[in-house]
Structure formats: structure tokens, C-alpha cells
Amino acid sequence: EADIYQTPRYLVIGTGKKITLECSQTMGHDKMYWYQQDPGMELHLIHYSYGVNSTEKGDLSSESTVSRIRTEHFPLTLESARPSHTSQYLCASSESEGRREAFFGQGTRLTVV
Amino acid sequence: GQNIDQPTEMTATEGAIVQINCTYQTSGFNGLFWYQQHAGEAPTFLSYNVLDGLEEKGRFSSFLSRSKGYSYLLLKELQMKDSASYLCAVRFREYGGATNKLIFGTGTLLAVQP
Numbered sequence A: 001e002a003d004i005y006q007t008p009r010y011l012v013i014g015t016g017k018k019i020t021l022e023c024s025q026t027m028g029h030d031k032m033y034w035y036q037q038d039p040g041m042e043l044h045l046i047h048y049s050y051g052v053n054s055t056e057k058g059d060l061s062s063e064s065t066v067s068r069i070r071t072e073h074f075p076l077t078l079e080s081a082r083p084s085h086t087s088q089y090l091c092a093s094s095e096s097e098g099r100r101e102a103f104f105g106q107g108t109r110l111t112v113v
Numbered sequence B: 001g002q003n004i005d006q007p008t009e010m011t012a013t014e015g016a017i018v019q020i021n022c023t024y025q026t027s028g029f030n031g032l033f034w035y036q037q038h039a040g041e042a043p044t045f046l047s048y049n050v051l052d053g054l055e056e057k058g059r060f061s062s063f064l065s066r067s068k069g070y071s072y073l074l075l076k077e078l079q080m081k082d083s084a085s086y087l088c089a090v091r092f093r094e095y096g097g098a099t100n101k102l103i104f105g106t107g108t109l110l111a112v113q114p
Helices: none
Strands: A004-007 A010-013 A019-025 A031-037 A044-051 A054-057 A076-078 A087-094 A108-112 B003-005 B009-013 B018-025 B029-037 B044-049 B053-057 B060-065 B070-075 B084-092 B101-104 B108-113
Touching: A004 A087, A010 A019, A019 A031, A019 A087, A019 A108, A044 B101, B003 B084, B009 B018, B018 B029, B018 B084, B018 B108, B029 B060, B029 B070, B044 B053, B044 B060, B044 B070, B070 B084
Parallel strands: A010 A108, B009 B108
Antiparallel strands: A004 A019, A019 A076, A031 A044, A031 A087, A044 A054, A087 A108, B003 B018, B018 B070, B029 B044, B029 B084, B053 B060, B060 B070, B084 B101, B084 B108
């Protein structure tokens, strides 16, 4: 079983609030990813990191920001939540190279009202 | 740019065999993954191909042709629990990029009927 955790699992929050979605992994993986997925739709890469203090934006433009101060931790922050941010956010991690699949957390389902 | 195409939906019968195709266009290709995702759950890893050919893993097999930008996932002896979305994902490194990215296709929703 993969050791990657996301909190909270579900979050309902008002417009304009600042939120941080937590993602932690205990596998020592260098690479971590954030994906956004609407129900029945594809996963869109919004951020990724290949190590401490390295972050890159993904293919889908997002108003969120990320940080990677520690290997095991990759939080995602929305400074001012809007209803358009309502979605499921999935965090994943993998080893750097080779036959190394990405392991996913259980996701955070965010609803902004 | 990068692009991954899969059929949106497929239907198959319990006990049968089904093949789910995936085509991709990327530069810096560095591996193709298949994931299974049940509704409301996180994706789980099924298979990995980086060289041409077939990889077999129990009831699941995956094939890759890098020259054609083509892969398929083969599911044998279908069971009702195999009803799920199957995601094709490609790992690649963009020109000048510092590391690999992992992007997903839209997924193929497979319905297994009795």
C-alpha cells in the first residue's frame, strides 16, 4: 500500500477564503505532482516538483501555488478560493527514474460556495 | 505540444477479452503507464512500458510501439469489478526541461456487463 496522504479528504469553504491542501509521503520520493480532476473528466497536471526547492507549473493553468521545503511534504495553497476552484485535487509521488510508477493519495474534494 | 488519445467509453461482456487503445504524440518520451480508476477513487497503477513489446501481468497485458506512438491495454477474463476508467499516462521530458512530466489521457470508461 502506498504511503501518501492527503488532508482533508473533503472541504467545503466560502468564497475568498485562503486554503491549503496537504500532501505528505513517507517513501522518500523526489518527484511529487498535483493533478486537478473534475467528475468524469481527465486528470490535469497543475504543479510538479523534482526535489526540495524545485517546483514547476503543469499544463493546466492554475491560480494555486505550491512549495517544497521538505522532501516529504508538498502543500498546495489557494490564496482566495472561488467557486471555479471546485474540483478534486490529487497528489502523487514517484521515484526519479526508471520503472517507477506514480502513487496517488486519496484526493481532496474541494467545494467552494 | 503533447497529446494523448483514448476512446471515451467501451462496453464488454463478463469473461470476454477487451483491448483499450491509446495513441500519443510527445517529444522526449520516457515511458507509458496504465492506471485503473474507480469512480470517486484515486488511480492505481496497472502496468508500465518503456521499450517496444508486450508486458504481461496476470489478466492484464500492455503493449507499446514507440515508432507508432501507440499502446494498448488488454484485459482478459473480464470480471464485473473491472468496470472502471482506464487511464493512459505518458512520461516525457520537454526540450530543455529539468525533469520528466507525467500527463494523462482522458481515460476510457469500461462497462462490464453480465
